[in-house]
Amino acid sequence: MTTHSSLAIEATGLVKVFGTTRAVDGVDLAVGTGSVYGVLGPNGAGKTTTIRMLATLLSPDAGSARVLGHDIVREAELVRGVVSLTGQLASVDEDLTGRENLILLARLLGLNRAAAKARAAELLEAFALADAATRLVKNYSGGMRRRLDLAASLVVTPQLMFLDEPTTGLDPRSRNQVWDIVRALVAEGTTILLCTQYLDEADQLADGIAVIDHGKVIAEGTPAQLKASAGSGSLHVRLLDPAQRPEAKRLLTRELDGVQLEPDPATLSASCADADRGAEAVAQLSRAGVRIADFSLGQPTLDEVFLALTGHPAAEEAGEEEAKVQDERAA
Amino acid sequence: MSADPTREVDSESATEEVALRKALSSNPRPPRPSALSASLTFGWRGMLKVKHVPEQLLDATMTPVLFTLLFTYMFGGAIAGSTREYLQFLLPGILVMSVLFTTVYSGVALTTDATKGVVDRFRSLPIWRPAPLVGAVLGDSVRYLVAATVVVVLGVALGFRPQAGLGGVVAAVALVVVFAFGLAWVFTTVGLLMRTPSAVLNGGFMALFPLTFLSNAFVEPETLPGWLETFVEANPVSHLVTASRGLMDGTATAGEIGLVLASAAALTAVFAPLTTRLYRSKG
Numbered sequence: 001m002t003t004h005s006s007l008a009i010e011a012t013g014l015v016k017v018f019g020t021t022r023a024v025d026g027v028d029l030a031v032g033t034g035s036v037y038g039v040l041g042p043n044g045a046g047k048t049t050t051i052r053m054l055a056t057l058l059s060p061d062a063g064s065a066r067v068l069g070h071d072i073v074r075e076a077e078l079v080r081g082v083v084s085l086t087g088q089l090a091s092v093d094e095d096l097t098g099r100e101n102l103i104l105l106a107r108l109l110g111l112n113r114a115a116a117k118a119r120a121a122e123l124l125e126a127f128a129l130a131d132a133a134t135r136l137v138k139n140y141s142g143g144m145r146r147r148l149d150l151a152a153s154l155v156v157t158p159q160l161m162f163l164d165e166p167t168t169g170l171d172p173r174s175r176n177q178v179w180d181i182v183r184a185l186v187a188e189g190t191t192i193l194l195c196t197q198y199l200d201e202a203d204q205l206a207d208g209i210a211v212i213d214h215g216k217v218i219a220e221g222t223p224a225q226l227k228a229s230a231g232s233g234s235l236h237v238r239l240l241d242p243a244q245r246p247e248a249k250r251l252l253t254r255e256l257d258g259v260q261l262e263p264d265p266a267t268l269s270a271s272c273a274d275a276d277r278g279a280e281a282v283a284q285l286s287r288a289g290v291r292i293a294d295f296s297l298g299q300p301t302l303d304e305v306f307l308a309l310t311g312h313p314a315a316e317e318a319g320e321e322e323a324k325v326q327d328e329r330a331a
Numbered sequence: 332m333s334a335d336p337t338r339e340v341d342s343e344s345a346t347e348e349v350a351l352r353k354a355l356s357s358n359p360r361p362p363r364p365s366a367l368s369a370s371l372t373f374g375w376r377g378m379l380k381v382k383h384v385p386e387q388l389l390d391a392t393m394t395p396v397l398f399t400l401l402f403t404y405m406f407g408g409a410i411a412g413s414t415r416e417y418l419q420f421l422l423p424g425i426l427v428m429s430v431l432f433t434t435v436y437s438g439v440a441l442t443t444d445a446t447k448g449v450v451d452r453f454r455s456l457p458i459w460r461p462a463p464l465v466g467a468v469l470g471d472s473v474r475y476l477v478a479a480t481v482v483v484v485l486g487v488a489l490g491f492r493p494q495a496g497l498g499g500v501v502a503a504v505a506l507v508v509v510f511a512f513g514l515a516w517v518f519t520t521v522g523l524l525m526r527t528p529s530a531v532l533n534g535g536f537m538a539l540f541p542l543t544f545l546s547n548a549f550v551e552p553e554t555l556p557g558w559l560e561t562f563v564e565a566n567p568v569s570h571l572v573t574a575s576r577g578l579m580d581g582t583a584t585a586g587e588i589g590l591v592l593a594s595a596a597a598l599t600a601v602f603a604p605l606t607t608r609l610y611r612s613k614g
Contacts, residue, residue, distance in 0.1 A: 052451075057451060083455070085451060087451045087452070089451070092449055108369055108462075109361065126353065126354030127354075184351050187352075188356055
């Protein structure tokens with residue numbers, strides 16, 4: 001095993017067993033400094049457990065890992081000094097106000113009283129929480145809570161940040177805000193390990209992705225490589241006039257495979273691996289006088305990626321992770 | 332799908348973006364806080380919770396009031412011949428009982444706290460490991476002080492007159508709070524071993540009822556059957572009651588006080604590291 005100083009995370013054969021479940025079953029990861037690395041998988045795949053080991057909250061049963069050059073078991077204290085964690089359960093204190101949460105964290109990180117207050121004010125302003133600063137966090141919306149959670153992780157700038165499903169349960173606007181924060185953070189040079197169930201999210205943010213299932217990394221690559229391995233996405237076309245559908249079907253079949261009539265009498269779909277061919281097919285319809293109400297060129301969904309990689313759908317284990325988190329806490 | 336509403340070029344989002352960039356630009360990590368500073372910060376967290384939800388002080392105020400009134404007026408006449416005379420004997424005992432019962436809530440609070448996501452954040456910080464717990468128990472000492480004050484003020488209102496004056500009362504309260512600090516570690520340990528707050532509450536009260544009643548808090552041990560007298564005299568709660576009674580009467584010996592301080596130290600020495608260990612391995 002050669003050590004690369006440019007690696008932010010270097011994990012080899014990480015294993016964590018809960019009872020009879022091998023939650024993490026030999027995970028290897030190599031994450032470069034300054035990048036966003038996505039860990040993609042369904043609930044119960046072992047994402048959270050992996051993150052908790054790397055963040056020194058759980059000790060691995062086998063294997064080893066170095067985070068920014070520090071061993072996660074022997075040098076746990078050094079690891080804690082350079083990382084921060086935004087957990088799946090919002091890691092903020094619900095019984096305090098947003099402002100108090102940030103001052104608390106700032107004081108615990110060693111800022112003096114005046115600096116802690118100033119930093120809290122600055123973060124509340126930057127994360128659009130200034131108006132809610134003196135409200136109890138239990139009265140925050142999901143998006144506000146998540147922003148506060150991120151702000152709490154950034155009181156001092158971490159070299160590496162663990163983000164565990166940062167947008168699960170958020171509305172699209174809040175999700176975009178979180179994504180903007182992540183992008184800004186990366187621009188400032190922080191390395192991010194991002195766990196997510198959404199291919200879309202990994203695609204938007206990550207430079208590299210590991211797909212994890214049953215505690216094992218089953219595929220690794222750039223977002224483009226993964227999507228390609230999942231086979232094709234699909235083109236959906238809705239016509240203004242359902243009567244033109246047979247004509248549209250004939251034209252599409254010349255360009256694309258798997259043309260299907262959808263239950264909606266004005267809509268048809270085709271599988272489409274590359275966007276240029278999809279665009280060309282739509283252009284042909286339009287040139288032939290088929291009037292189009294709208295069309296979309298879809299990426300493969302996580303389900304499709306999963307199906308392609310594992311042969312089983314991702315959704316079947318939904319809910320297991322939640323139960324496991326509970327177990328871990330009780331253990 | 333890739334259209335991003337927050338990227339629209341309007342002045343508001345531009346300002347937000349500038350603020351965000353500024354807030355994210357490198358903020359170096361200062362040296363880590365001392366053990367004391369981190370503990371006091373957690374103590375401050377405990378106080379803030381009381382500030383936001385003052386109702387949680389109800390158990391620290393109502394129970395002492397009930398105990399004091401009930402025991403004085405129900406049993407005063409039967410045990411000592413008059414309520415006034417019994418109160419002189421009873422008050423230090425009620426003080427001990429009220430404060431010790433409040434320590435169970437330290438365990439309950441920890442059980443509730445340990446299930447929350449924020450604990451993960453605390454555990455991932457480079458701080459002195461026992462700080463969250465030491466801070467919580469320090470913060471709880473305020474509750475013990477509240478319970479003690481309620482008992483003393485009510486007692487004086489009902490006619491309790493300490494021989495050793497205010498100084499004696501303050502010393503007795505301080506001693507009881509120090510012992511409570513030690514005992515609280517037992518319940519924080521229990522709190523991390525049990526899964527639900529109500530289990531901690533029941534378990535705690537089940538242990539404290541016999542310990543407080545089978546002591547010299549309410550009756551003179553000489554009136555008891557011999558085997559029970561032996562138990563009562565060995566009971567650490569009796570030692571605490573004897574010492575606080577002595578401090579209020581101005582008759583306490585260094586040995587009596589030393590014994591209480593030693594048991595508080597022993598409880599802390601055993602159960603504080605145990606709690607810290609459980610807290611660390613949790614999760």
